[in-house]
Amino acid sequence: MNESETNSMDIDYVSNLARIELTVDEKEKFRGQLGDVLKYFQKLQKVDVEGVEPTAHAFPRYNVWDEDSPKEPYNIDQVMMNAPQSRNNQIVVPKVVED
């Protein structure tokens, strides 16, 4: 990947991926700032990582099992108290299927 490909960003495309609506001013500001950040990140492209394994966690633990037994659930009021919109103990969401 060449340098110009890794230090610019299509802000409309990426903000849509991130599901964040930006104002025109924010887009303008972020385009410049994130361009600078990506330019700074160029340092990474020069590192020799041939044959190096990636680190996802400093001290990974594998196969952490838990007993498959029922536990005390939260009561319905606890679960629903933060919902922005609810009816009959159910969260109301916008329509997601076509007519």
Added chain:
Amino acid sequence: MSSIEIVDNTVSQLSLLLSEKKLSSFEITQAFIDQTNRVDDRVHAFLHLDEKNFLKQAEESDERRKNGKTKGKLDGIPIALKDVISVEGQPLTAASKILENYISPYDATVTRKLKDAGVIIGGRLNLDEFAMGSSTENSAFGPTHNPWNLDCVPGGSSGGSSAAVAAREVPISLGSDTGGSIRQPASLCGVVGMKPTYGMVSRFGLAAFASSLDQIGPFGKTVKDVSLLLEIISGHDPLDSTSFPREVPAYGSLIEDKLEPSVIGLPKEFFGEGMDQEVRDSVDKVIDFYREQGHKIIEVSLPTTELSIPVYYMIATAEASSNLARYDGIRYTSRSKYSENAIDVYAKSRGEGFGEEVKRRCILGAYGLSSGYYDAFYLRAQKTRTLIREDFNRVFDEVDTILTPTSPTPAFKFGEKSDDPISMYLSDIYTISTNLAGLPAISVPCGFTKNRLPIGMQLIGKAFHESELLSIAHAYDREHNFGCESPQLV
């Protein structure tokens, strides 16, 4: 003892006064509330303080003591938590508008442990929104001010946690550290702050920022107080699958043991350009102290240091963009009133609810994870993270502890770095690599600038060697006690 005198005490002193029945938990808690009411309109460390509930817990502690049922050394000692740690029935905003009305339905594991130890939990402390920042300027509810100079930032992201201890509003607090968010504000506010080894303290109930880097940790005026608090909050938790099954040593008493001579490493890459001269001079005095105490000081090299910032900001933003996907306006966050369909609900609720830095980081993270860029950014950063860990492993074959400044400069002024992300990111240059390597590290106050701004030094230890790290930090701290000096706020 007047309330102004009470708040100057360390936890160890307060605990003694409680056990000798010279003070009650109610009197202590009331004194800290009084102090908060005196100074917090200027400091703004607190986002929320439920005084009635705070005092009720204190009364319960006094009742336990009267009946000989005290739960431990810290029973009756007040604490406040960074507003990302869940306390059942209390607000948790993460300093974000999107969680403005959120109430925690359950306790974080650290909260439960504090309650089990009888610690009095009152109040929510300010931070950079979702712990993203180094100055607390990114709080949706206004910044916290540095108690040593109100025109300066307290550091961040746990700026409320460090400022509250410095301003004597609480004797101890909890914060979280993803890239320096406990140690840098501790340094800038002149208090002790520690990030434990990754996996030592459960993250269950902590609002996640970057899950492979986040750790909860303690603040206090002294290393001793921090050790006592760490002892309570550490330990394996089945609710956090990254938590490590290890015994928790009695840090609070172990640190008093006689210290054997050890080897301390000074990474040459940390002592280069960009370090303030007064910071350098203070840290030089710390080096002299340890040398005089019989420790061997050697220069070491961590050549990957300059890569730690890009690696960190790639990994942390990628994890954040994924973690923060849960704030979508559907189940428990504020929902935009202007949305027409489901995608719109997500995009508009997040656009309205997130502040600038959170948006910037989620977008950067989404970019690094996106098709076509994943290998060049995220995967490459993870591979470079391996090289950073290997650097530390190599150095720790030779030394027991690494000594560095905590921050290249003392506290800076508001607005100085807020429009320049890279310069803000660089203020974490000395703290970030330890999170990438998962190591424990502590910031200890080591002096003041001529303008009376605090300076901190950082000690980094081997993984899961908290006892040794705290012991060597305590050896310095008990002789100097810079964290016990009070700013002139009253």
